[in-house]
Amino acid sequence: MAAVGESRVTYDARGLAEPFAEAPRTAEIEHGKATFDAKDLTTRQINLELRRLLYEEGVKDVIVLNPGSKHSLGVGILTRCRITFGGSLGYFGCGLIDGPEIHVTGRVGWSACENMMSGVVIVDGNAGSLTGAAIRGGDLVVKGKVGARTGIDQKGGTIVVLGDAGTMTGFMMQRGRQVICGNVGSGLGDSMYDGTIYVAGTVKSLGIDCVPGEWGETDTELIERKFQIYGLGDPPEFQKFVCGKKLYNYDNLEPSERKLVL
Amino acid sequence: MCGIAGIIYRDGTHEVGRDMTRMLQSMKHRGPDSTGYALYRPHDHQLVMRYKLADANTPRDFEFSDRLDRHQHQVLQRLKSMGADIHDVEEQTEYAYRAAFTLPNGSLKELADRIEDIPDAEVLSLGHSLEIVKDLGDAEEVAEQYDLKGFTGTHAIGHVRMATESDVDISGAHPYWAYPFSDVAVVHNGQLTNYFQWKRRLERSGHRFQSECDSEIIAVYLAEKMSEGASLEDAMRDSLEELDGVFTYIAVTEDALGVCKDEMAAKPLVLYESEGVVALASEEIAIRAVIDHEISTHDPYEGEVLVWQR
Secondary structure (H helix, E strand, O other): OOOOOOOOOOOOOOOOOOOOOOOOOOOEEEOOEEEEEOOOOOHHHHHHHHHHHHHHOOOOEEEEEOOOOOOOOOOOOOOOOEEEEEOOOOOOOOOOOEEEEEEEOOOOOOOOOOOOOEEEEEEOOOOOOOOOOOOOOOEEEEOOOOOOOOOOOOEEEEEEEOOOEOOOOOOOOOEEEEEEOOOEOOOEOOOOOOOEEEEOOOEOOEOOOEEEOOOOHHHHHHHHHHHHHOOOOOOOOOEEEEEOOOOOOOOOOOHHHHHHHO | OOEEEEEEEOOOOEOHHHHHHHHHHHOHHHOOOEEEEEEEOOOOOOEEEEEEOOOOOOOOOOOHHHHHHHHHHHHHHHHHHOOOEEEEEEEOOOOEEEEEEEOOOOOHHHHHHHHHOOOOOEEEEEEOOEEEEEEEOOHHHHHHHOOOOOOOEOEEEEEEEOOOOOOOOOOOOOOEEOOOOOOOEEEEEEEEOOHHHHHHHHHHOOOOOOOOOOOHHHHHHHHHHHHOOOOHHHHHHHHHHHOOEEEEEEEEOOOEEEEEEOOOOOOOOEEEEOOOEEEEEOOHHHHHOOOOOOOOOEOOOOOOEEEEEO
8 A cells, every 4th residue: 555645656558657756966056057967867857957956946047968859858947047958859848838048959859849838949950740839928949940730729929940841830820920931831821710920931832711911010020020039140031821710700609699698 | 659760771781680679669658569670681592481370468278389389380391392491490489480491482472371371370571681570568578589689680670569450469560561572561650541441452452461450551552562563662652642541651671761751740750861870760769779979850741751772
């Protein structure tokens, strides 16, 4: 029998549970800047060390070396801080964050920055599919190319991609902006409700109810500002795509319901 | 979910058995049910046949071992009656065997059919360089059981399985040999939705199916196309149109390794390419398990077919 409060893993066929992991306390803190090597640490140990530094030690600048494409690193960080990953992240990297400024010097896998609330994530390499899935705020800048379904279900924030993007980019997007400097695959902005997608390269095909939008001054201002902030050079010329609002009857009541309300 | 991996060396033979074990073990969380390997030795004049005479979870009744002995005896007899000159027979587990022989004349299809005519027998692979090994358990366990760590060759693919479409047994495990086409194998991550259509179509043209697993279709489909004269790459391109569902699969022949990703890009694949080696896997950690320096990788796009020669 497990004692009260004791956690017990009864089934772990996939070998992922680490119920007894503890922060390894291997970080070196110097002038308010912490550095630790993640090479021989497990996912939970890395995340626990990160949280210990940010929440217990009050460090605001952490460098994680050799993340080695492990999954789910840097997730759920809810404080303003600066984190640098010296290498690549696996799937679900930097998900559910609110506030941090994160720099990944390698690439990220699928579902990077999923559900980000605010903050900045800069990725020097490529990204997998579902990049910035359901993000609600903040800026995500990918300097390489991204996979399919970038910003699926995006509800806010800005995603900037310097390379190409795959199929179904901006699928079911509800708000926010995407700036794609390369070419995009088929079904751009399929079933989007709202938001704006800027594309500098070619568009293989538009998705259902995604239409070219009218360029305004605010568009120029936004793109120039983002390129300036992240030092991306002179912006290329973009086309703008928005929702055609033909499919858009999301918050329109059915006639019978309307009668009921009135 | 399943995880797939492939590695092909362009500069001669390497320890692909050890490499593939590392790659698959690091993706164990994607599929703990079974693990499979398709490993390629340099071409040899002799044929190697991997076969099993029972499944790992076949009930062990009192007659179990007698029956295996009897069936194994029949296999060897039938090989000899086909004119095969048997060089070596290894019993690798109580139910899985490896036989090396030369077959001066006679077709591989006929040979495979005659072996599989024996109750419970399944030819896992047959070829001059291909050897398929699959069993329940993770990569380390299977590699240990079948002594794969010392296997040297030019390329290999592997699969860790989380069973969704059919039973957890060896017949349902990947890779699949493209019966009766020598030295072709496939691993697949995904689900095919026009499975029964293709199964019926291919059965009519004389192919046999050993499992209820949808992925077996891909191997046989490619074999059928290639027997009609298509190249591996063309056959894979056709599959984009003709197979429905979601898939990322890796197909290998004696001297090439190809990958195909469906038009929805629903299943992941990470690719690393250098001058000496190409490694690809469902997750980057698998590639990092065999490449010891910092690497830069990317994900192929939807509808892409890529083929590398060794």
